[in-house]
Amino acid sequence: MAETLDQVASPELTKPRHVVRKFQARPQHEGVGAVVRRSIGRFELKYFDPFLALDEFSVTAPAGFPDHPHRGFETVTYMLEGAVTHEDFEGHKGTIKAGDLQWMTAGRGIVHSEMPAGPGTSKGLQLWVNLSSANKMIEPRYQEIQGKDIASTSKNGIAVRVIAGRSMGLQSPVYTRTPTMYLDFTLKPLAHLRQPVPPAWNAFVYTLEGEGVFGVERSGPVGPHHLLLLGQGDGLEVWNKSAKPVRFVLIGGEPLGEPVAQLGPFVMNTEEEIDRTVDDFQYYTNGFEKAEHWRSEAMVGFQV
Template sequence: MLRHSASSSSSPIYTALARLTKFNSNGSKSSNRVLVQSRKTTIMSSSTSASSSPAAVPFENPRPVVKKLLSEAQSEGQGATVRRSIGRHELRNLDPFLMLDEFSVSKPAGFPDHPHRGFETVTYMLDGAFTHQDFSGHKGTIRTGDVQWMTAGRGIVHSEMPASDGVQKGLQLWINLAAKDKMIEPRYQELQSNDISCASQDGVDVRIIAGEAFGVRSPVYTRTPTMYMDFTMQPGSQLHQPIPAGWNAFVYIIEGEGVFGREKAAPTAAHHCLVLGADGDGLSVWNRSGAPLRFALAAGQPLKEPVVQHGPFVMNTRAEIQQAMEDYYHGRNGFEKAKQWTSA
């Protein structure tokens, strides 16, 4: 997704994209062949398997909430609106996570042609449909409940635009790649809604985008070990989801309100991002309201590497960022096709 704020010209994302656009207006660019992973192929995740347990069996030491951030609406892309949590100045990143946006977009707004290098984007549609197309000929539409897991690697130029009338809603998560993986060939993993692993226990339903819950595992391969899940909890239910030791984790509340971390904590409502502490067995949640609670849980193994970001490029050093900009400007090292390509 294009990190380009139309509301603030002082935004580092806006400045980076503006510079790229100005410099590259007559430049040459492109990317090597995109590898597409069939949604029907099952690939075991590289993530460490979290042990399964009943939803209602409490932990002796649940992870506490150590930071709470309300995601405020801001303009992005071309007329689009997002609620950003991770990626704001209050929470620049949460290793290995770089950004989380809850987007809400109607035609003709969207995220037109823009580049990426050095990380992955995970787009999860909550409602509506988005069409993705890139400079190597890959094109597809993801609809409510579908997931696109895109590994940008050494270079992608693509667009993401609404595919139907009305408001299109979803989450986009940026996951960093280790230095050894930043220049790999681009690839995709795409799952339709009915292909996503699901499980239910004790009034709790989960859609498992990556990782494992209630003994059920997602087919998605995570190059940076990651778990990513969509939970819906009925009134009166509780959840105790293991998280691998040493992984950073956060919750994003989509709908409703719940008690997170500690049983006596105050409830937290929708559009909040909750960062969990590093120590503890996992996430504990109680839904004491009279309505369903829906939230996303993400956790990942920290890379513990330097993060240098300039707009749509995320590398380990300033020299690598400069190289990425030059490659994009001059159409080389993964950006060879971009000059001849414009999205439909």
């Protein structure tokens, strides 16, 4: 039976997790003129079961991520600044702003675009969560939550926004097919956090602002744009020993333990399934039928 966060809700940790690997995510170009800091899904770390990619993105119009397909996983877009407009071949369209969340299940197939809305630079995080073989070909689905509706609280100098999972007595309404926790923490100076994580899950930290001490109190502080892979244990401890706030996300998930075959935006279990996916996309079949005649408004604008 899969573990749940309710089973590890106590703040008392018997075996805190240590940081076993750390590296800085450096900027690279992606999409059309966009800049991302990719920490999972690059040569140092191609896969961290069940996570396929994590990008901290920065995009200013007219740059962006025009029409592109997905199959076999979920994309989780969490806006930090600005806004992004999303549209797809099913007719779904909307704009997510700073603090908003979109949890998109691509399933058997989706073609969509993600473009900045309005002037200025839009920034956020996009996480790719793998789906089990049983869920890879389900129908696409969206869960969208405005920032004001994300469960949040603060206590003892610790503020948390519960994007998925549970923390500080709050439960996110987001349904995760692959059991996942996604927590946005801000620690004031001198604050000390103990956050449970199910022992069987993989977990990591991505730092956003300030300098925090993670895993072991005697460790050195870690600044922004770092990925910290956590070892075995039942939770994470964090200290803010600086004079400024520290912000980071703690993300964990239950490993699928299945083979991964990936070709760009297509993630299946075997190379044969990837070949079939390429054929489906090329010939507009088996979930990609609507892609043949659809172009996003953003793409039509590019072609004018």
